[in-house]
Amino acid sequence: MINLETPRKLAPLAKQASQVASEVFRPISRKYDRAEHEYPKELDMFAALMDGKDAGAGNAGAGAAGVRRKDKADEESNRNGSNMATVLGVIELCYGDVGLTLTLPRQGLGNSAIASVANDEQLQRFAGKWAAMAITEPEAGSDSASIRTTAVLDGDEYVLNGEKIYVTSGSRAELIVVWASLDPSKGRAAIKSFVVPRDTPGMILERLEHKLGIRASDTANFRLEDCRIPKENLLGSPEIDTEKSFAGAMQTFDNTRPLVAGMAVGLARACIDETRKRLDEAGVTVDYTRPANVQHAAAARLLALEADYEAALLLTLQAAWMADNSKPNSLQASMAKAKAGRSCVDIALGCVELCGSVGYGEDSLLEKWARDAKILDIFEGTQQIQLLVVARQLLGKSSAELR
């Protein structure tokens, strides 16, 4: 059964991440919000420290871990593994800054994909490299099954052609995990992921996006033009299995959606703590021993926002715990992402509202967090797509039956 306290063995990790959030991220948060596209060099030293820690902790880092489903948990025992570690770490780091968390070297979503599905030889070859994830295309966002990038086998190499947009860490990562189709006539079953070193000829960086929030994180657009990679860079099986193939690729989301939910939880808690402090300074103290309806209206509103935060946190922990214990968690991963994504936006805007002009001005980070929040309800599947996945699961419908 799930235990809701922070597991003892993961407490030091959460504490370290919390220290990084307050001592490394917060002081440079505004600087890199203003200096969009400038690389936060302060992160290099921290990333080196994390590499050392990961090596010692069996991949229980604060950022990109993967889930290798063959690592079956003992049926009888409870296990808190890399998913719980990653989620707890990410919650703390995003308490500091979401954009900086997203730009931590070697902690990209591509690293999660590699850690989850690469074979032993690939794990060794790509070890220590920073990997971004490129699924989205101009004509394929929410409907990732409709991607048009192709991968054609030519001798010992795959030749990739297509366009990829909105790649987080695309200009900074060393590897890009690209989703492409082996045969567009075979539909979603032919979609596979390929590890493309960013400096491969034909992998052309077109531009960086200017964004509403998470400005410390770079977002890149690529064109792939006869981009050749060794055939050993395909992740998973090259077979086109109409039963399982796309489900395999989609399984990555079961691991990454709780992670994004964790980011939203961290940001939401930052907003709540800052607002509680500001309200306190203004003479409105939240009393946790009394019902909300007998308190100051501002305190009652903050309590309501905190209830949403708690719900998002619990769903996120559940989804991560299930992944660690080899329980199918697609439903819970989407529930967590939907609840946390929407709640963090509501909470951030609610906190700006509660703090009035203080919340809206640049003297506090609340206005930045309100801008940073929205992406967490968009990437790794929008709010609407998460609800669609939840509905399909609950009603037992396929993606063709409920779209």
Ligand SMILES: Cc1cc2nc3c(=O)[nH]c(=O)nc-3n(C[C@H](O)[C@H](O)[C@H](O)COP(=O)(O)OP(=O)(O)OC[C@H]3O[C@@H](n4cnc5c(N)ncnc54)[C@H](O)[C@@H]3O)c2cc1C
């Ligand atoms: C800052 C940023 C970073 C990103 N990083 C990455 C990354 O690293 N890798 C990557 O591959 N992608 C990344 N993305 C892309 C992101 O995952 C997509 O933007 C997202 O999946 C939505 O796709 P779309 O923008 O094409 O919107 P669309 O799919 O066109 O959707 C537009 C609207 O329609 C709704 N909608 C779509 N289909 C349905 C439906 N069936 N039912 C109900 N509503 C629906 C959506 O919810 C949304 O509100 C990033 C995006 C941003 C903005």
